[in-house]
Amino acid sequence: MGRYLAKRVVQSVLTLGGVIVLVFIAVRLTGDPAVMYLPLDAPQELREQFSQSRGFNDPIPEQLARYVGGLAQGDFGESLRRGEPALDVVLRHYPYTLLLAAIAIGLASTLAIVAGTIGGSRPMSLVDRIVSLSSLLSASTPDFWLGLMLVYFVAIVAGLLPTSGTGGWQYWILPVATLMARPFGLLTQVVRGSMIEALSAPYVATARAKGVPEVRVRYVHALRNAVIPIITVVGDLVVGVINGAVVVESIFGIPGVGKLMIDSINQRDFAIVQAVVLVTGACIIGLNLAIDVLYMSANPRFRHQVLAT
Amino acid sequence: MIANLVSVSTALQRRFGPFGEARQNRLRRRALAIGVVSVMLASTACAAPVTTTDPAAIDPAAIVIVMSEEPDSLDACDSSKSTRSRILRRNVTESLTWRNPDTGAIEPLLATSWASDDSATWTFDLRSDVSFHNGEAFDAAAVVTWFERLFNPDLACDDAGDFFYPPVVESVEATGDLQVQFVLEDPDPIFPLRLTFMQIGAPSTPTDNKGSAAIGTGPYMISDWAKGQHVRLSRFDGYWGDRPSIASAEFQWRSESPVRVGMVSTGEADLAHGIAAQDAPTDGTAKVFANGETTYFRIDTLVAPLDDVRLRMALNLSIDRQGIIDSAFGGFAEPASELFMPTTLGFNRDLEPWAYDPQRATALVSEAAADGVDVTKEIILYSRPDFYPNAREVAEILEYGWEAIGLSIKIEFVDGSTWGDILLTPHEAGRPPNILQSSHGNATGDASFTLYTKQHCEGSQSAQCDQSSSDLMVQAATLADAGERAAAFAEVLRLQRDVIGNVPLAYMQGILVLSSRLSYTPTIQSDFELIIANMTVSQ
Numbered sequence: 001m002g003r004y005l006a007k008r009v010v011q012s013v014l015t016l017g018g019v020i021v022l023v024f025i026a027v028r029l030t031g032d033p034a035v036m037y038l039p040l041d042a043p044q045e046l047r048e049q050f051s052q053s054r055g056f057n058d059p060i061p062e063q064l065a066r067y068v069g070g071l072a073q074g075d076f077g078e079s080l081r082r083g084e085p086a087l088d089v090v091l092r093h094y095p096y097t098l099l100l101a102a103i104a105i106g107l108a109s110t111l112a113i114v115a116g117t118i119g120g121s122r123p124m125s126l127v128d129r130i131v132s133l134s135s136l137l138s139a140s141t142p143d144f145w146l147g148l149m150l151v152y153f154v155a156i157v158a159g160l161l162p163t164s165g166t167g168g169w170q171y172w173i174l175p176v177a178t179l180m181a182r183p184f185g186l187l188t189q190v191v192r193g194s195m196i197e198a199l200s201a202p203y204v205a206t207a208r209a210k211g212v213p214e215v216r217v218r219y220v221h222a223l224r225n226a227v228i229p230i231i232t233v234v235g236d237l238v239v240g241v242i243n244g245a246v247v248v249e250s251i252f253g254i255p256g257v258g259k260l261m262i263d264s265i266n267q268r269d270f271a272i273v274q275a276v277v278l279v280t281g282a283c284i285i286g287l288n289l290a291i292d293v294l295y296m297s298a299n300p301r302f303r304h305q306v307l308a309t
Numbered sequence: 310m311i312a313n314l315v316s317v318s319t320a321l322q323r324r325f326g327p328f329g330e331a332r333q334n335r336l337r338r339r340a341l342a343i344g345v346v347s348v349m350l351a352s353t354a355c356a357a358p359v360t361t362t363d364p365a366a367i368d369p370a371a372i373v374i375v376m377s378e379e380p381d382s383l384d385a386c387d388s389s390k391s392t393r394s395r396i397l398r399r400n401v402t403e404s405l406t407w408r409n410p411d412t413g414a415i416e417p418l419l420a421t422s423w424a425s426d427d428s429a430t431w432t433f434d435l436r437s438d439v440s441f442h443n444g445e446a447f448d449a450a451a452v453v454t455w456f457e458r459l460f461n462p463d464l465a466c467d468d469a470g471d472f473f474y475p476p477v478v479e480s481v482e483a484t485g486d487l488q489v490q491f492v493l494e495d496p497d498p499i500f501p502l503r504l505t506f507m508q509i510g511a512p513s514t515p516t517d518n519k520g521s522a523a524i525g526t527g528p529y530m531i532s533d534w535a536k537g538q539h540v541r542l543s544r545f546d547g548y549w550g551d552r553p554s555i556a557s558a559e560f561q562w563r564s565e566s567p568v569r570v571g572m573v574s575t576g577e578a579d580l581a582h583g584i585a586a587q588d589a590p591t592d593g594t595a596k597v598f599a600n601g602e603t604t605y606f607r608i609d610t611l612v613a614p615l616d617d618v619r620l621r622m623a624l625n626l627s628i629d630r631q632g633i634i635d636s637a638f639g640g641f642a643e644p645a646s647e648l649f650m651p652t653t654l655g656f657n658r659d660l661e662p663w664a665y666d667p668q669r670a671t672a673l674v675s676e677a678a679a680d681g682v683d684v685t686k687e688i689i690l691y692s693r694p695d696f697y698p699n700a701r702e703v704a705e706i707l708e709y710g711w712e713a714i715g716l717s718i719k720i721e722f723v724d725g726s727t728w729g730d731i732l733l734t735p736h737e738a739g740r741p742p743n744i745l746q747s748s749h750g751n752a753t754g755d756a757s758f759t760l761y762t763k764q765h766c767e768g769s770q771s772a773q774c775d776q777s778s779s780d781l782m783v784q785a786a787t788l789a790d791a792g793e794r795a796a797a798f799a800e801v802l803r804l805q806r807d808v809i810g811n812v813p814l815a816y817m818q819g820i821l822v823l824s825s826r827l828s829y830t831p832t833i834q835s836d837f838e839l840i841i842a843n844m845t846v847s848q
Binding site: 030031032035036037038039040041042043044047049050053081082083084089090093096098148151152155156159162164165166195250251252253257259263265266267268 | 564
């Protein structure tokens, strides 16, 4: 297993290297940072001077070599707009997005497993129809609309929670509810499908024939096997939630990395864009490795296949 | 983390009793996963700073102002962008001169008086009773140090780029302890007006970077800047002027207009800035004000078929400006005839907004087609949907109107950076015929801030060239007499009416929402200047 993980780590580092080069080149194709940095009334000669002094006119391979050299020394570059190290800016924003994503995915997974298991245990029953309908609605509701509706009805009309901002636990309820809606809907559908399939498997019939209590059949025998595809889907959703948190961050005024990324792309703040991609890439690679470990833990067949190679 | 794992494992053993090796391994793996997730959650929770305004604990002597966008810099030399200037100008920092928004007059602020014989050499006498928030003295040496920093090309200060190229300042010298002299390369009669935009920061401000928060001479100082969350200002006890009534103000930002309005209605904020017409409450808390902003569309007159003036006239005649104002701007605007408002020196009152005459527009297009102009050539309408509320809808209305008179229009939506590339010279060779959605703010009171960059042959945002009006606008900018200057610029506008390089749309109005306890009267400058000293809170 150690060898497998080492191989995956090497693959991941190579992928990250490729991503760095691609992003480095791609952001420079978007245009001259001087256009966004200097006032619109600034003359062309000032723009030229600005780009020249900051090395944006140098050949891209030369700029890339300079950047990689800096990375090797832990220097991610300096934010053009903010005048501070890019890594500091990114690490200041990341905790918000991670916390938001972790709570949203954690709650969505837990509730989806409960709802999906209940629905999948009684296919086509009234409960199952309610679960299916609510999960479909949840998965297909646009998050920007849901967020604004929650602000209006829960915060403004009912006055139960603050509209936005960061602070105590009450500030997180509406953003988390908005962000978890889609993963909850999708996961519930997956859990429900997996449970229906697992409960129709021969080993479940055997367990029932042996007199195993129904609760144990469902929540131990069937659910354990149904959880394997859920882990895969959760992994994908975590990445989607981190990337998609920008809408929630914008509505609720959360200083997360999603909004930072969008603003930096719009402002052509290359150092920040590169740092966000690098840190996000490293996080996603780490997450995928963690999912691999979890997957091996939950699926002996996969573990044996890996160990045999 | 190890402690977490041990505790989880012990708890599992307590729950399930002693178990075999295989089961123990399985549970250990699960415990590991749970531990990893717990540590992630705990670390992220610990890492997230917990600071905000609790509505229940609002201090009557403190106010909260919510804006749409966070300032990316609070350096005093970067104050020309409105997200920064609303916090800094007249709150934290001050300039040598100040423009009274009610009268348009240039009044003393940090300078007590000024004089020039030739409009090229300007001498300013300074106040003697002023100090910066950090205790440094405000004097001629401080002003010289600041302007040397402002003009440092490596720093690329916004204020310098916005207002000083041209004119070029050849030198800034202290001619006394409290007297400073500016020598300009060319005469500039409106130099005192130009200085209203130059905020003065403390001499000890770092000269090699722009990351620090401004230290100024204003009635408030920056007491807390939690990046990403808020900027808090506190009253400066050593202020030279009148003591403002509000003790502190916190600036926050939310990108969604309805959320900003909601913050005021729930008591989380006292002033919400930049509210869209459809979100403005009708209970009297919304304050509407002319904000000096004009929405318009720039025509690229240098590319066929838009190099034919008949088509450009047709573009203007086919627009129902009042209809667009009513439908897209909620009625909060006035039809525009130029790119700046009638309050600006140089405005030509003889020129009315273009009439809505689609029949004549259609006839002009047909006439051009009969003369061999390729009116079927596709014209790109570059729209920037984030420019102002309902900008996308406005572009779509225009596309429909222009298609209806026989032109071939295709909308392309662009972001701010792409928009900047299209706007600025040098323009790409071989570009398609195009029209660019835009908006321009000129609350400065002088036409020169608009005309040269947008309508001069060599203007950085110009897509037209009419030599006679270009020459005249340069000449007009050198005139010191206000009457002569106004007449010359008005003549430029008359000549430009034949050029038709733009489609002026509307003089916009800004909307603020105030809490019931806050009193404030917005001015034409309130889009980039929110003077807290002009606000009062009822207890």
